[in-house]
């Protein structure tokens with residue numbers, strides 16, 4: 001088993017920012033690995049040229065989970081991104097390395113995939129002009145925002161992720177969900193957003209078509225944690241539309257979970273364990 005995260009660093013001909021691309025923070029999310037690996041090959045072969053800045057590539061951030069085709073082995077790496085001393089178990093040494101990588105970059109692009117739904121989206125966790133411009137450049141059709149506000153009321157459920165850590169160090173950082181884990185197109189989504197990021201920061205030429213469509217932005221409004229045994233009323237997919245009062249889920253004792261307003265469901269997890277996030281609601285912004 002790999003104890004070290006392998007990295008590739010490319011130096012542009014001119015000065016510029018340091019952009020860090022992360023893949024497989026969750027071991028079963030291979031779109032980022034594909035996207036970043038393709039770019040590594042193209043840079044090494046001279047098909048793509050880095051004009052400015054420094055690109056640091058870490059295509060497999062959880063090598064143990066990646067090899068086992070699983071999300072994580074001991075701990076969810078995207079909840080423990082901080083310095084661990086001593087670092088124990090499988091993931092804490094990786095967390096230390098990711099922390100160092102983030103410390104040494106200016107810009108982070110973290111590529112993931114998800115389990116129920118096919119729509120590529122990004123998390124806009126900071127809404128300042130620089131982050132909006134970065135998000136716009138990535139050409140991802142769906143954005144989810146309001147995450148931090150919603151979680152501020154929900155304790156520390158969402159602490160220790162790559163983007164929160166990067167933001168705590170005043171870096172520009174965005175996480176892209178390239179689609180469902182099994183979608184072979186996910187690698188392309190990741191690759192295009194990586195190339196778009198390099199173009200946005202004037203590090204390399206733009207790659208191909210940019211759709212430049214207006215993104216649909218859904219603002220997180222409510223987090224539903226699963227309180228006891230229960231089931232969804234249908235196999236909800238990320239960004240499915242709902243109307244206020246729709247019955248979303250039913251507990252074994254009959255209590256219903258209703259949509260609190262017209263909007264969308266976000267990241268439904270039919271297999272959530274009691275006490276964990278089950279489903280979220282969001283309001284669409286125009």
Ligand SMILES: [Zn+2]
Pocket residue numbers: 025026029112113
């Ligand atoms: Zn992930």
